[in-house]
Amino acid sequence: MRVRRLAAWTALPLAVTLGLVACGSGGDGGSGESNPDAAVRIEIAEPQHLVPTNTNETSGSQVLAALFSPLVDYDEANKPYEVAAESVTSEDNTTWTVKLKDGYTFHNGEKVTADNYLDAWNYGAYAPNGQNSSYFFEKIAGYEDLQGETPKAKTLTGLKKVDDLTFTVTLSQPYSEFRTMLGYTAFYPMPKAAFSAPGVLAEAYEQAPVGQGPFKMKGTWQHDAKVEVEKYDAFPGEKPKVAGVEFRIYQQPTAAYADVLSDNLDVIKTIPTENLSTAGTDLGDRFKQSSASSLQVLAFPTFQEEFSNPDVRKAISMAIDRDEITKSIFKDSQQPARSFVSPVVAGYRDNTIGEAGEFDAAKAKALYQAAGGPARIELSYNGDGGHKDWIDATCNQLKTNLGVDCVGTAEPKFADLLTKVKAKQPVGLFRMGWVMDYPSMENYLGPLYSSNGSSNYYGYANPEFDKLLAEGASAANEDEAIKKYQAAEDLLAEDLPVIPLRYGQNNFGHSTKVTNVEMDLFDRIDLLKIEAVK
Template sequence: MVRSARKTPVWIALILALGLVAAACGGDDDEPGSGQTSGPTSVEPGGDFSLQICEPEFLVPQNDNETCGGQVLQSLFTPLVQYDVETSEPANVVASDISTDDQTTWTITLNAGWTFHDGSPVNAQSFVDAWNWAANASNAAGNNYFFANIEGYDELNPTEGDADPEATLSGLEVVDDLTFTATLTAPFSQFALTVGYNAFYPLPPAFFEDPEGFNEQPIGNGPYMMDGVWEHDQFIKVTKFPDYAGTPGNADNIEFRIYSDPDVAYTDVQAGNLDIADVPDAQIEQGRTDFGDAFIETPSSVFQYIGFPLSDERFQSPELRQAFSLAIDREAVIEAVFFNTRTPARSLISPVVAGSREDACQYCAFDPELAAQKLEEAGGWEGPLKFWFNSDGGHETWVEAVSNMWRQNLGIQEIQFESSEFADYLGSLDAGDVDGPFRLGWVMDYPSPQNYLEPLHACEGSSNNTGYCNEEVDALIAEGNAAASIDEGIDSYLAAEDIILEDMPIIPTWFGLNQSVHSDRITNVQIDAFSFIRVADVQVVASE
C-alpha cells in the first residue's frame, strides 16, 4: 500500500517543547559504531573483565527465561547446538548428530569427552534427566512448556490433581551412553533448531541432590565455572574451566556486575569502572561520538507490539484493530522517542530470522485517512480507552506519543493509562483483567519464524495473551512444523502470518537493535541476535 504524505503530528511539537527530541542519527555502515568492534590487535591471553547485567530470576537453566540469567548461563553451559553470532544458524557442539527420518522421532548423538565442572560426565542421561525434571509439573519449571510436544508430557501435567514427581516423559529414551531419542507428539521440523535454548541444557547429578543450592552456584559444562556463589544484587563471578572440551574462553575471569539502573552502568564504563554496558536510549547520540569504535550496534531479535484483549467485545472488529495500527506513525516515534534505535515493524517475524519480509503488513504503514475510514467501518469508538503497559520498562514516553496519534487521527480523546511493575502486569494479563490495548515484547528462543507465530498466535500458544484463535492459522503452522525441512516449512508459516496480519490481534510496532559500549581494556566484543554478549570471545587488551 502506498504510504500517504504526512503532516507533522501534534505530539511531535509537544515532545519538542519538552526537549526530548535529539538530532537525527545520520551516517552509514562505514561510520564508527555501525558494527562489531575492530579494536587493537595486541591482546594478552587471560586477563579479567566485567559487564553489566540485571538481577537474574534464576540460574537453573530449566527455570530461567529472561536475558539477564541467560547471559550468565551462556558462560556456564554449552548446549547441543550453538547459534552463529552473525547468522544465527545452528551448529552442533555437544551433539555430533541430530537426525530424523520422519520429523517425529529424533536421534541425538553426543560427542565424547564432555564433562561438567565437578568432573561428572556429560552423557545421554544428563539430558534426559534434565528434560524430564523440567517437563514434570511438580517441579514448576519456568520452561516446562518447551517439552509439551514430547510424548508423555500430558501425563506429567494433568489438568486435575497433582503430577507424580517420579514420572518421566515416555517419549525420551536413553539408547546408550552417548545416544538418546526424543519422540514427539507430531512432526516438528524445527526440533533440531530449538535445542540450543537453555531449557534444553544438560544437568549433572549434583543438581538433583540440591536444586536450591545449585541455583546459587550452578555446575555446568561450559567454558567458565562459578567462582563463589551468586551474590544477589551485587555480582556473579566466573573463572575459566580448565578441562573444557570445546574452544576455551579468552579471558581468565569474568564478573557479571548487577545493576538496577542502566544509566549508572553506562556512567561506570565512561569512568573506567566497568568494561561493557548497554546504552540507555537518551545516551545513544552522544555515545556514538564518545566511544567511536567501542560503540557497538547490531541487529536484535527483539519484537515489540501492542496487543488487543479479544475477549472484550469492543475489540472484536478487525477493521477497528487495523485502524489503530494505521494511525501510528512508527518512523516518527522511533526518531523522536527512541533516537533511531529501533526499526519499524511491518512483519510479525524479526529480520534476523529466515523468512522475514519487509512489508508483509499492509496495515502497518502510517495512513491516517485510511485509519479513519476503517474506524468508521468498524462502527467507531465510544467512551474512554485504557492503554496498558508495565511501569518499570521506560515505556511512558512512547505510550504517550502513540496515544496522541490515536487522539489526533482517530478522534479518541479520553485515553487512560494503566501501568504496574512487570510481574504484576503479567499477572493482570494472565487473569484476564486487561481491558484495553497492551504492550508486550518478544525475544526469540531460537531462530525460526515458527517461534514468532505459534507461541503468540496459536489457539493454545504458550504466550498467547490476546485470546486470538484461528483454526486455519493453526493448520498452516502445523503444516510448517511437519515439513521435510526448516526451509520447506517457511511458505506455510508465511501463509499463517498473512492471515494473522489481516486479523490483526496485535499491532507490530518496532524491532530492536543492540547497542553497547565497552572500555579500551577489551576488544572482540560481539553481540548476537539474542542480545547476548559472547563473553568467551572477548579479549583483554595487552597492558603497556
C-alpha cells in the same frame, strides 16, 4: 533458541543484514595487551529465573549462556552446528538420535551423560512444575500425558537412553527443524545434584546453578545486584579469554551508560534512547551496532471485553505513527515493523499487516469510534528497560489521533510485568519484546500466538492458526513449512493480537578496559570472544 525470547530492554530492532558494524571513531583504549586474569563486567536486568527450563527472557539467558554449553549453536548463516553434541541425526524427521561429546563435566565434577538431558527435559515438560519453557517440549511424544493438574505420566515416552552418551528423541509428528531448536536454553542438561528427589528441583539450585559450560558460579545470585561467574578450567570446549564475568544488574539504563563512560562497567548491552544521538561522540568506536533478531510490540489482553474486537486493535495500530517515533525517539537506530517475524529469518515478508500498519489518524478515529473502543487506554511497560520515552510518545499520539485518555504505567522490573500479565491482572496494553530462540519463522509464531504458546500472554487462540502451525512443523522441507507459516501469519494480520512496532538492532557500547566485544542475534554478548586489556 539459545534463548532469548522476551527482551527486557529497548533491544534494537534489526538491521536487515547480518554481521557486525562498528560506529564512531577512536580506539578501544588500554594498552591492547590481553589480560586473561581479569574479569569483565556486563550489564543485565534482574533475571526472572536461572533454571534452564524456566528461563525465557534475555537477561537470564545471558547468564545461562556462561554456565551452560548448548547441544548446537548457529553459524553466520543461521545454520546449526554441533557444540556439546557429537551429532544430531534423523532419517525420518521423527526419531532423532543425539550423541554427546565425551569429556564434559558439570561444575561439581559430575560427568555429563544422557540422563542429565532426560532428567532436565522431563522436569521441564511436567506441567505441575510450572516451567516457562515447557512449551518447547511439546513436539516430543508423550507431552500431552504430562499436562494438567494431575498428569497421567511424569516422563516423556519419546525420550529413551541408548547409552551414557546417546539418547533418542521421538516426536509426535515429523519436524525437520528439531536439530535447530536444540540450541535453545530449555534444552540444556542439569546435574543429578539439581534434584532433591527424582523430578523435584532442589530448592537452592536456582541461586547457584550448576552447569557444564565455560564458566561456573562464583557464590550465589545476588538479587537486584549481580551474578558472578568464573572460568571453569575443566571445560573441554573453546576456552574463554577472561577469568570471569560479573553480570551487574541495573534498573536504569542511564546509570549503566554513565558507568561505561567512567570505565566502572565494561559492557552495556543497550544504549539508552536518550544517549543514542551522542553515543558515537561519547564512546568513539566503542559504540557498536550489529544485527539483532528482536521485535517490539504492544500486546492486547484479548480476553478483556474492551480489547476483544479486532477493529479496536486495528484502529489503535493505525493511530500510531511508527516512522515518526522511530525517527524522533530512536534516531533511526530501529526499523519500523509491520510484520510478525524478523527480516533475519527465511520466509520474512514486508508489511504483512497491510492497512493496519498505515498511519491514518482520521480513518483510525472513525474505526475506533464505530467499534466502541474504550475512552481510556493504559500502556504498561517495565521501568528497567528504557521504554518511557517511546511509551509517552505513543500515548501522546493515541490521545491526539483517537481522542482518548492515555497513560503509561511502569512496573519496576520486567519480571514484575511478566508476573502480572501471566496472572492476567489488568494492565491494559503492555509492551513486549521478542528475541528469537532459534532461527525459524515458527519461533516467532508458535511461542507467542499458539493456543498453548509459552509466551502467549494475551489470551489469543485461533484453531486454524494452530492447525497451520502444526502443518508447517511437520512439512517435509523448509519451503513447504514456510508456506504454512506464512498462511498462519496472514491470520495474525487479521486478528492483530499484538501491534508490531519496531525491529531492533543491537546498539551497545563498552569501556576502554575490554576489546573484541560482539553481540549476537539473541541479545547476548559473546563470552568466548570478549577480552580484558591492560
